[in-house]
Amino acid sequence: MDTIWTKTSKLPAFSPLAQSVRAEVAVIGGGMAGILTAFFLKRAGKDVIVLEGNRVGSGQTAGTTAKITISHNLIYEKLFREAGEEKARKYVSANKRALKMYGRLIQEEQIDCDFRECSSYLYSLTDAEQIKREVEAAVRLGIEAEFTTKTELPFSVMGSICYQKQAAFHPLLFLKALAEQLVIYEHTKVTGVEEGKIYTDHGNVLADAVVFASHYPIMNTPGYYFARMHQERSYVLALKQAQPFEHLYLGVDPGEDFSFRNFREFTLFGGEGHRTGENETGGQYKKLERRAKEYWRDCETIDRWSAQDCMTLDAIPYIGLYTGKNKKWYVETGFGKWGMTSSMAAALMITEQICQKESGNAAVFSPQRVPIRALKAAAVEGAKSAKGLAAPGGIRCPHLGCKLTWNPEEETWDCPCHGSRFDKEGNLIDNPAVRNAAVEGK
Structure with missing residues (x-):
């Protein structure tokens, strides 16, 4: 890739x-x-x-997208609610330590990797109250965070959280x-x-x-x-002639969860994510490019790629x-x-x-x-797997036998159950599978 x-x-x-x-x-x-x-x-x-x-x-x-942040979507209010304050504090402590260690290690090893400190923003176009609740939870956990409606984004927001002293780099x-x-x-x-x-x-x-x-x-x-767990895919464009961003941004609204950051002279613009294996229509890059043109009429796509993330129950x-x-x-x-x-x-x-x-x-x-509140999510994962296993015909994933779906955007065979991916020849791209898929005629 x-x-x-x-x-x-x-x-x-x-x-x-x-x-x-x-x-x-x-x-x-x-x-x-x-x-x-x-x-x-x-x-x-x-x-x-x-x-x-x-x-x-x-x-x-x-x-x-190489953001080093503790702004992990709207997680802190949820952690307070579902895991309790003690565990929420431990989550914050581990991630604060990680953020600090990057800067320390880069200095100790004298690594030239475009490392820069900046702020990280989570924004909403529709719901200021959820943002305010998250700010309240974050501050209670000792995080430097504040509510604001002022951002560098090419549109107005109802509210955003500014997390100070975050970072970005060349991974x-x-x-x-x-x-x-x-x-x-x-x-x-x-x-x-x-x-x-x-x-x-x-x-x-x-x-x-x-x-x-x-x-x-x-x-x-x-x-x-x-x-x-299940896996999700997301897509990124590297743009020229777009907009320089000093800070990092991520939307929290469904369908508007776009990511913005700069790397050197490029603007990295991401989004259009979906569960792996649930992309039978494609068009993610075109949708991103259309949206980019709305923001920056003269921008030019010079690179594009996708990534995959493992999502736990809680x-x-x-x-x-x-x-x-x-x-x-x-x-x-x-x-x-x-x-x-x-x-x-x-x-x-x-x-x-x-x-x-x-x-x-x-x-x-x-x-x-064993998070009790995650049992519903576990049931959903079980149902997804059962559906994939029961689907008639088609090419099967060598991991556990789920029916693979064709991803026209990337010309790959993707498993909707557990996220293994294969190229059009059946060669393994992403685990948990460890063997190639048997594609007809190959």
Whole structure:
């Protein structure tokens, strides 16, 4: 996948695994979460390797809008209501720590990655009251946030939240500086994991501990993450002759949840998201381009791409032990739309857990939590899977057998159940599947 980030950076190439090896810790996945985790584990004195099925940073990290924020949509009022104040404070603490660590790490390692501090805004065109409630919850949790109707946006808003001291950067330039210090095996696809042993298409890895940082966990059991998450796609345009934005923006209204930020001379404009596998009509990029022309008549699209996000039942990532019984497997997944901040938060917490240090915020992110209020969402996921499995005919996903749907916008076969994706030839693009799909005639 080519994006503005891949076109303005060049990461080093790493060889595939050539033979079976041993390590204290094996990290599966060479995106932001996996590389950060490996980096901190190495700093802690661990013998760690990274296994990446494609190229480092080639997955969701390459498709991010690269905002480093704690403005995770309208989450804080909901956390107060559903999880309680104590857990809400731990969520804030983990993400504040992550935001601060990016700046610290960039300074320590002297990384040139277009890092800049700015504010982050969530805006609504229709409902000022929901914005005010979110501001009240955020301030109560110790966040620097304020209500305002003044923004840089090319339209007026009913209300917005301004989160101060947030940041943006070039994710692949940042990743490059860390990856160069690690032992990484690229083009090494993990096909299975057992206790203490990882199977790949290039040899086996013996590891005392395993970290699943592959965006979506590839092991169905134990853990059953396929029953506790779904995936969503979103689309981004890089525009010239649009508008320079000093700050970051995201809409919270359904159908108007557009994202705005600048990178160098480009305006990044995103939106038109949908659940993976539910895009049979296409047209997302054209819709974005039409909207962009409404805002900036003379703008020009110079790049476009899409990304995919894992959504948990309660909007909180799963970070911690893969299961309660296996004390050597760890997982980092379900980051929603906030992959950059969540990647750092996950890397810090997992490093502490593997090194047997106190991780004060870990409980709120525990994959073993059972949020009662999320049972309705779990039922919806179950119904989606049942529908996909029962659908007659068609090409089937090798993950659990759901019927794939054709995505005309990107010319891919997408799974509406769990979000695996394949190109038109059936070659795997996105997990949880680990094998190609059997496309007729291929």
